[in-house]
Amino acid sequence: xxxxxxxxxxxxxxxxxxxxxxxxxxxxxxxxxxxxxxxxxxxxxxxxxxxxxxxxxxxxxxxxxxxxxxxxxxxxxxxxxxxxxxxxxxxxxxxxxxxxxxxxxxxxxxxxxxxxxxxxxxxxxxxxxxxxxxxxxxxxxxxxxxxxxxxxxxxxxxxxxxxxxxxxxxxxxxxxxxxxxxxxxxxxxxxxxxxxxxxxxxxxxxxxxxxxxxxxxxxxxxxxxxxx
Numbered sequence: 001x002x003x004x005x006x007x008x009x010x011x012x013x014x015x016x017x018x019x020x021x022x023x024x025x026x027x028x029x030x031x032x033x034x035x036x037x038x039x040x041x042x043x044x045x046x047x048x049x050x051x052x053x054x055x056x057x058x059x060x061x062x063x064x065x066x067x068x069x070x071x072x073x074x075x076x077x078x079x080x081x082x083x084x085x086x087x088x089x090x091x092x093x094x095x096x097x098x099x100x101x102x103x104x105x106x107x108x109x110x111x112x113x114x115x116x117x118x119x120x121x122x123x124x125x126x127x128x129x130x131x132x133x134x135x136x137x138x139x140x141x142x143x144x145x146x147x148x149x150x151x152x153x154x155x156x157x158x159x160x161x162x163x164x165x166x167x168x169x170x171x172x173x174x175x176x177x178x179x180x181x182x183x184x185x186x187x188x189x190x191x192x193x194x195x196x197x198x199x200x201x202x203x204x205x206x207x208x209x210x211x212x213x214x215x216x217x218x219x220x221x222x223x224x225x226x227x228x
Contacts, residue, residue: 003179004166004168004179004180004181005063005065005066005181006063006065006179007168007170007177007178007179008066008168008170008179009043009063009065009066009068011150011151011153011170012042012043012066013043013045014148014150014151015146015148015151015153016042016096016146018045018046018049019209021209021210022046022095022209023046023049024209025126025209025210025211025223026046026091026093026095026126027050027053029091029124029126029225030055030090030091030124033053033054033055034055034056034089034090034091035055035056035057035088035089035090035091035120036050036055036056036057036058036089036090036091036092036093037057037058037059037060037085037088037089037091037092037093037118038050038057038058038059038060038092038093038094039059039060039078039092039093039094039098039115040060040061040062040078040094040095040096040098040101041059041060041061041067041073042061042063042066042067042096043066043067043070043073044059044061044067044070044072044073046059046093046095047059047070047072047073048070048072051072057072058072058073058074059072059073059074060073060074060075060076060077060078060081061073061074061075061076062075062076062077062078078094078098078099078101078102078111078114078115079102079107079110079111079114080114081114081115081117081118085114085117085118086117086118087117087118087119087120088118088120089118089119089120089123090119090120090123090124091119091123091124091125091126092115092118092119092123092124092125092126093125093126094115094125094126094127094128095126095127095128096128097128097129097130097183098129099111099112099127099129099186099191100129100130100132100183100184100185100186101181101183101184102184102186103184104162104184105184105186105190105193105194107184108184108186108190108191108194109193109194109195109197109198112125112127112194112195112197112198112200112226113197113198113199115198115226116198116199116200116226116228117199119228120228121228122227122228123227123228124225124226124227124228125200125225125226125228126223126224126225126226127191127223127224127226128209128221128222128223128224129186129191129221129222130220130221130222131188131207131214131216131219131220131221131222132164132185132186132187132188133187133188133189133216134216134217134218134219134220135157135164135185136159136185136187139159140157141156141157141158142154142155142156142157143155143156143157150172151170151171151172152170152171153168153169153170153171154168154169154170154171155167155168155169156169160182162184163182163183163184163185164182164183164184164185165180165181165182165183166180166181166182166183167179167180168180168181188205188214188216188222188224191203191222191224192205192224195224195226198226199228200226200227200228201227201228202226202227203224203225203226203227204224204225204227205222205223205224205225206222206223206224206225207219207220207221207222207223208220208221208223209223
């Protein structure tokens with residue numbers, strides 16, 4: 001995975017820019033300030049935004065090439081959160097399709113258990129992944145390209161046994177950069193079951209960060225709000 005995200009690191013904020021809509025959705029679930037943990041925080045743009053609004057916010061990111069230079073982001077793995085995180089946060093966010101970097105539904109449930117244990121009573125966790133039920137059933141092999149003034153980011157999927165091989169290509173004029181990583185295509189139902197196993201009491205699904213209804217057959221993404 002490091003090689004893939006090392007390729008992305010220089011252009012990450014251009015390819016995946018900060019979204020006011022996403023941030024507003026996240027803040028809605030912790031409106032009065034408090035403590036926030038952003039898991040898979042990449043360059044830390046959402047952590048920085050929470051900090052600017054007075055939240056006690058920290059990010060955790062396994063890829064040094066992404067987190068380098070941001071004092072609000074520490075290196076770490078979502079499957080092994082520090083014991084010092086236990087019962088510490090009002091809100092945990094895990095967006096950007098991060099949870100599917102686990103290797104199975106069971107491993108995703110284990111990660112979610114760590115999320116739940118890291119929340120204060122009545123805390124919430126927002127998890128966003130792609131709608132893999134639709135991707136698997138329709139045999140989706142390509143995601144929409146992302147185009148900026150600087151580059152084009154092409155994304156394709158190749159089913160490999162129980163995993164999906166996610167292939168990324170960055171086109172910078174005549175220069176082309178290729179890399180890939182493997183993802184576990186976690187479905188919304190597997191996410192629901194994992195959240196219940198983890199100890200969450202309520203799971204609400206949305207189809208996007210605008211709060212649209214989640215539709216298994218048509219939604220591009222799955223946004224889950226997990227309440228402890």
